[in-house]
Amino acid sequence: MKEKFLKTTDATTSESLKKLGFQVVSESNGIYIFLNTDKLQFSNIDKSKIQYSNILTF
Structure with a gap:
């Protein structure tokens, strides 16, 4: 998922x-x-600085 x-x-x-x-x-x-989309790729970004989540908190 x-x-x-x-x-x-x-x-x-x-x-x-x-x-x-x-x-x-x-x-x-x-x-x-x-928002995370499948359409965009970001190979030149340090992925260690990104967290993925299904939960949106404010």
Whole structure:
């Protein structure tokens, strides 16, 4: 099962995801949450700075 959200606390990673077209769900207190889609690939981003989740919290 694919996780629906990507979460990062790294501002540089957040900017990279935005440039790739990922939709921002929440941006608060240094935590950036994006919708995860199968359509976009991000091979040039440090995946250790991204968490995958099916749970959306604010």
